Amino acid sequence: MTDPVLPVFVLVRPQMGENIGAAARAMWNFGLDRMRIVAPRDGWPNEKAVAMASGAGRLLDEAQLTETMAEAVADCTLVLATTARPRGLTKPVLSPEQAMALAAERIAAGEKVAVIFGPERAGLENEEIARANAIISVPVNPVFASLNLAQCVLLVAYEWMRKTGEVVHELREPGGSDWANAGEIEKLGDHYEQRMEEAGFFFPEHKADSMKMNLRNLWSRLPLTQADVRMLHGVLRQMVRWKERG
Amino acid sequence: MTDPVLPVFVLVRPQMGENIGAAARAMWNFGLDRMRIVAPRDGWPNEKAVAMASGAGRLLDEAQLTETMAEAVADCTLVLATTARPRGLTKPVLSPEQAMALAAERIAAGEKVAVIFGPERAGLENEEIARANAIISVPVNPVFASLNLAQCVLLVAYEWMRKTGEVVHELREPGGSDWANAGEIEKLGDHYEQRMEEAGFFFPEHKADSMKMNLRNLWSRLPLTQADVRMLHGVLRQMVRWKERG
Numbered sequence: 019m020t021d022p023v024l025p026v027f028v029l030v031r032p033q034m035g036e037n038i039g040a041a042a043r044a045m046w047n048f049g050l051d052r053m054r055i056v057a058p059r060d061g062w063p064n065e066k067a068v069a070m071a072s073g074a075g076r077l078l079d080e081a082q083l084t085e086t087m088a089e090a091v092a093d094c095t096l097v098l099a100t101t102a103r104p105r106g107l108t109k110p111v112l113s114p115e116q117a118m119a120l121a122a123e124r125i126a127a128g129e130k131v132a133v134i135f136g137p138e139r140a141g142l143e144n145e146e147i148a149r150a151n152a153i154i155s156v157p158v159n160p161v162f163a164s165l166n167l168a169q170c171v172l173l174v175a176y177e178w179m180r181k182t183g184e185v186v187h188e189l190r191e192p193g194g195s196d197w198a199n200a201g202e203i204e205k206l207g208d209h210y211e212q213r214m215e216e217a218g219f220f221f222p223e224h225k226a227d228s229m230k231m232n233l234r235n236l237w238s239r240l241p242l243t244q245a246d247v248r249m250l251h252g253v254l255r256q257m258v259r260w261k262e263r264g
Numbered sequence: 265m266t267d268p269v270l271p272v273f274v275l276v277r278p279q280m281g282e283n284i285g286a287a288a289r290a291m292w293n294f295g296l297d298r299m300r301i302v303a304p305r306d307g308w309p310n311e312k313a314v315a316m317a318s319g320a321g322r323l324l325d326e327a328q329l330t331e332t333m334a335e336a337v338a339d340c341t342l343v344l345a346t347t348a349r350p351r352g353l354t355k356p357v358l359s360p361e362q363a364m365a366l367a368a369e370r371i372a373a374g375e376k377v378a379v380i381f382g383p384e385r386a387g388l389e390n391e392e393i394a395r396a397n398a399i400i401s402v403p404v405n406p407v408f409a410s411l412n413l414a415q416c417v418l419l420v421a422y423e424w425m426r427k428t429g430e431v432v433h434e435l436r437e438p439g440g441s442d443w444a445n446a447g448e449i450e451k452l453g454d455h456y457e458q459r460m461e462e463a464g465f466f467f468p469e470h471k472a473d474s475m476k477m478n479l480r481n482l483w484s485r486l487p488l489t490q491a492d493v494r495m496l497h498g499v500l501r502q503m504v505r506w507k508e509r510g
Contacts, residue, residue: 044415049405073408108489115426156422157429159295162319169290169418176419179403180361214499217506236495240486249478253460257500260463261507 025121025178026130027171028054028090030146031137035060038078039070040168041135046074048175053081054090054132087134087146092201094132096124097238099150100170101142102163107235110152117154118177129197133174138167148235149200149207198247200238206247207234213254271367271377271424273417274300274336276392279384281306284324285316286414287381292320294421294429299327300336300378333380333392340378342370345396346416347388348409356398363400364423379420384413444493446484452493453480459500 027045032038032055042053058064062083071078084090091097098117112120121131134150136142147153156165156173165173198206211230220226242250273291278284278301288299304310308329317324330336337343344363358366367377380396382388393399402411402419411419444452457476466472488496 043408043410046408047404047410073410108491157425158293162289162292164289164293164319169415172415172418173422176402176422210499214502217502219499219502232491233495233499236492240488242486245478246482249482253456253465253479254503256460256463256465257503257507261503261510264507264510 023125023130024050024052025118025125026052026054026094026132027175028056028087028132028134029058029167030056030087030090030134030142031059032135032167033059033138035064035066035068036070037138037167038064038067039072039074041171042067042071042074042077044168044172045175046077047172048179050175050178051077051080053077055081055083056087056090057085058083059137088149088200088204091132091134091149092204093130093199095129095197095199096121096131096152097134097150097200098132098152098154099134099136099142099147100154100156100174101136101147102155102158107144107147107231109147109150109235109239111155112152114154114156114174114177115181117152118174118181120152121178122181130199132200135167135170144231145234148231149204149238151238196244198242198244202244202247203237203242206242206250207237209251209254210237213258269371269376270296270298271364271371271379272298272300272340273421274302274333274378274380275304275413276302276333276336276380276388277305277383278381278413279305281310281312281314282316283384283413284310284313285318285320287417288313288317288320288323290414290418291421292323293418294425296421296424297323297326299323301327301329302333302336303331304329305383334395337378337380337395339376341375342367342377342398343380343396344378344398344400345380345382345388345393346400346402346420347382347393348401348404355393355396357401358398360400360402360420360423361426363398364420364427366398367424368427381413381416442490444488444490448490448493449483449488452488452496453483455497455500456483459504 027050029038029041038055038058045051045053055062063078067078068075098112098121124131133154134142134146154174156170158165210233214220220229273296275284275287284301284304291297291299301308309324313324314321344367370377379400380388380392400420402416404411456479460466460479466475
């Protein structure tokens with residue numbers, strides 16, 4: 019391996035250029051340099067981001083830009099979303115320490131890992147959180163939680179640095195190597211959502227959105243292999259064929 | 265003890281009011297509220313510090329002001345100085361983690377502990393570092409060390425919380441009580457197997473047994489809740505209804 023493999027940090031819809039630059043500095047303080055940016059509010063490139071990043075400007079030059087979070091994580095097999103509020107989604111909640119231990123383990127096994135950071139103030143949308151495999155929650159003071167974007171990036175990057183010296187052994191399912199990546203899970207979710215829509219599953223109307231999100235959340239929460247994904251596509255396809263035969 | 269005993273964070277000759285306010289916020293994020301300030305450049309109180317501290321303003325109101333670092337730490341038995349550069353002084357160098365473990369131990373034994381932060385840019389003077397019992401050095405990227413004052417405060421406060429915090433994070437999903445039991449998984453497997461049989465999924469014939477086993481294995485391998493199981497039954501039932509409507 020010529021290149022150490024590192025987690026990708028994804029900033030979703032960041033608003034202020036200064037915060038993007040500060041996030042780059044926070045990453046580079048702990049040796050992380052793979053940034054992806056989803057739909058930055060003020061366009062790209064961003065002068066204020068460059069000014070703030072100073073010595074970490076390379077991260078911005080090399081940052082990959084996408085329109086959606088789904089595109090940004092399509093090649094990743096472990097997607098961790100930082101958020102204060104799981105908001106009723108069933109999803110494992112990890113501390114930064116646990117999350118970076120897990121990331122290190124998966125990366126050592128050849129997987130690609132993304133850590134997602136939502137926009138300032140608003141945070142990630144539930145539809146975005148539903149696409150993550152687990153949540154990272156920093157255990158802050160319950161009466162005063164005021165971490166800004168760059169501070170949140172800093173703490174997770176710090177934990178990456180702390181963890182990567184250590185070898186973590188955690189039990190994963192057998193069959194290890196071919197986990198489905200986020201792009202494959204996204205397509206599986208699309209397939210089910212589309213067919214179940216046609217079948218009239220999302221009813222009543224006012225519950226349709228939350229039913230869709232729960233179904234979406236289910237696929238990303240489960241540890242699915244590529245073979246599992248093929249089988250789940252196959253199950254659905256066969257039901258449609260059966261219907262069409264009448 | 266009516267009051268939990270916490271380490272004191274001492275800002276030595278801080279320059280910008282904004283940074284004092286940001287340091288207060290960083291401390292209070294992790295439940296620390298004892299601040300001392302040595303000879304702030306722009307006097308005291310400082311409006312910009314108050315504006316930046318917002319929800320953590322109480323720390324500034326209660327902060328103890330002194331002229332010298334020696335006065336600020338006079339009542340402390342363990343003094344830890346944060347600095348990037350030990351500069352040739354013979355002094356134990358601790359990581360933030362080691363430092364907060366030591367602090368917790370000493371506080372538990374009834375001692376008073378201070379953590380010292382130098383001014384922006386210049387950092388602590390050698391005379392000040394000489395008055396500390398040990399140095400805290402954050403292991404940053406050797407080619408890019410750009411932590412600002414509040415970030416340095418944040419990382420040490422975070423380690424205090426990690427070493428002493430009561431916030432417990434679970435590796436398992438929340439709501440742990442309603443995992444589907446084996447009987448429920450069995451019924452889910454029966455339901456899919458039966459319907460997929462009718463739909464002609466298990467084809468060709470000689471592969472039918474292994475396909476059934478793989479599908480059965482999928483359900484039992486996944487960490488499914490009772491709600492997941494209901495949804496997966498619902499998906500299948502709806503497909504059948506759709507077919508029957510023709």
